[in-house]
Amino acid sequence: MAKKKNNKKQTKGQLGKKKETAREKMIGQTIGYRYDVNLLPDYKKLTPFLKKYIEHMGWDDLNWLEDVHMGYEENRPAVFDRNANGWVTIPKKIKLPDNQQDRDMIARELLVKFQMSPNHPLVDLKKAYRKF
Amino acid sequence: MANIKNSTKKTKAQSMGMHTEALTGKTQQKFFNPDEAENFFYWGTHDVDFNKRTEIDVKDMDCNEANKKIDSLMSEGYGTIVIKNPQGKHSLGVGILNKLNLIFEGSLGYFGIGSIDGPIVRVNGRVGWSCAENMMAGKVVIEKNAGSCFGAAIRGGDLICKGSVGARTGIDQKGGSIIVGGDAGAFTGFMMQRGRIVILGNVGINLGDSMYDGTIYVGGKIGSFGSDAVKAPMTKNDMDWLKRKLKVAEIGSDFDVSKMTKVVAGKKLWNYDALEPTEKKGAI
Numbered sequence: 001m002a003k004k005k006n007n008k009k010q011t012k013g014q015l016g017k018k019k020e021t022a023r024e025k026m027i028g029q030t031i032g033y034r035y036d037v038n039l040l041p042d043y044k045k046l047t048p049f050l051k052k053y054i055e056h057m058g059w060d061d062l063n064w065l066e067d068v069h070m071g072y073e074e075n076r077p078a079v080f081d082r083n084a085n086g087w088v089t090i091p092k093k094i095k096l097p098d099n100q101q102d103r104d105m106i107a108r109e110l111l112v113k114f115q116m117s118p119n120h121p122l123v124d125l126k127k128a129y130r131k132f
Numbered sequence: 133m134a135n136i137k138n139s140t141k142k143t144k145a146q147s148m149g150m151h152t153e154a155l156t157g158k159t160q161q162k163f164f165n166p167d168e169a170e171n172f173f174y175w176g177t178h179d180v181d182f183n184k185r186t187e188i189d190v191k192d193m194d195c196n197e198a199n200k201k202i203d204s205l206m207s208e209g210y211g212t213i214v215i216k217n218p219q220g221k222h223s224l225g226v227g228i229l230n231k232l233n234l235i236f237e238g239s240l241g242y243f244g245i246g247s248i249d250g251p252i253v254r255v256n257g258r259v260g261w262s263c264a265e266n267m268m269a270g271k272v273v274i275e276k277n278a279g280s281c282f283g284a285a286i287r288g289g290d291l292i293c294k295g296s297v298g299a300r301t302g303i304d305q306k307g308g309s310i311i312v313g314g315d316a317g318a319f320t321g322f323m324m325q326r327g328r329i330v331i332l333g334n335v336g337i338n339l340g341d342s343m344y345d346g347t348i349y350v351g352g353k354i355g356s357f358g359s360d361a362v363k364a365p366m367t368k369n370d371m372d373w374l375k376r377k378l379k380v381a382e383i384g385s386d387f388d389v390s391k392m393t394k395v396v397a398g399k400k401l402w403n404y405d406a407l408e409p410t411e412k413k414g415a416i
Contacts, residue, residue, distance in 0.1 A: 037346075038347055038396070043376075052170075056172040057172070057250060058233070058252055059270075059271060060271075060380040061380055063269055063271065063290060064268060064270075064287070064307065064308060065288075067287075067307035067308065067327060088164050112172075113164075113169075113170070113171070114165075115174065116171040116172060116173060117175075118175050119165070
């Protein structure tokens with residue numbers, strides 16, 4: 001008799017790709033990063049905005065943005081903002097490529113725009129608490 | 133962030149009630165606005181011009197006065213500032229969140245250029261303990277040697293020492309690249325969580341002890357590996373990155389990166405999760 005096909009739906013995205021350990025199953029949360037934090041950037045994929053940003057800052061390369069990757073928050077693509085200590089979720093209307101290198105470049109561009117915006121959550125804190 | 137409150141299927145720990153106390157309500161969900169304008173500097177910082185240059189002599193100033201002077205010069209649009217006679221003073225050039233060319237003509241004491249986010253700094257001398265601690269972005273070049281805890285808790289940017297560095301280099305590193313032209317002391321990369329350390333010379337005992345993630349590249353001899361630090365194969369991507377980074381660091385242009393040793397976390401110590409204290413409490 002033919003074996004029954006396993007129709008169990010797999011979780012989409014990087015998060016679901018990793019096999020959960022017994023410990024992770026028990027606690028219901030992922031231990032460690034959900035994407036390759038050591039992935040080195042492919043400089044051929046630099047966006048025009050990022051080129052302009054690097055030139056403006058006088059740097060030779062992506063500098064701190066080398067550590068920025070497109071991650072996941074509640075199964076949605078998001079980028080971690082270290083200044084606000086929270087994930088910035090990417091709206092559904094922004095279409096993302098499948099390639100991690102391209103996704104990372106988009107994450108970098110979005111993060112710079114978000115952090116430098118006058119609407120950034122830290123602007124209010126700065127107005128209230130900055131010393132000089 | 134873990135917002136386990138909304139998940140439908142209950143895990144064993146959830147049904148035991150371990151999530152209700154510690155893990156709910158922590159998500160700060162912010163959505164990116166695609167209409168954000170192009171802007172290259174933080175709100176409240178200054179748009180300076182690299183071609184506008186000035187010098188200040190800090191011989192008779194304390195670090196507070198010197199740091200305020202740097203800030204006031206940036207507010208006037210100066211993009212290149214030369215600091216004369218730093219004379220080993222502590223905490224000079226800290227907290228600069230601007231693009232800037234900052235040049236120190238001399239040596240710095242403890243905690244120099246800490247918590248910077250953006251500037252390009254050159255120190256034509258030595259630096260004491262904890263140089264560029266908590267650095268966020270930018271490029272720092274130290275022309276001579278550095279003390280212990282070089283780049284402690286660095287989050288991003290390129291931190292370069294052309295000479296040798298002391299113990300615990302890159303302790304608690306959370307990002308960025310630390311590049312050392314000479315040797316490094318014991319416990320290099322201690323508890324590092326992310327980022328890259330490149331040592332062209334020899335390194336002391338307990339390299340990468342208790343490292344959680346990140347990568348260490350060593351060109352010379354390794355005293356000993358720390359707990360959970362293991363060798364990994366060098367890839368083409370690693371070598372390309374190293375060649376490019378050494379060029380940025382202005383050192384090791386003829387260094388054979390293919391012979392370097394790559395060290396990563398063995399991930400055997402990975403057992404961190406927010407539930408542990410609650411479980412322990414339950415067990416007691």
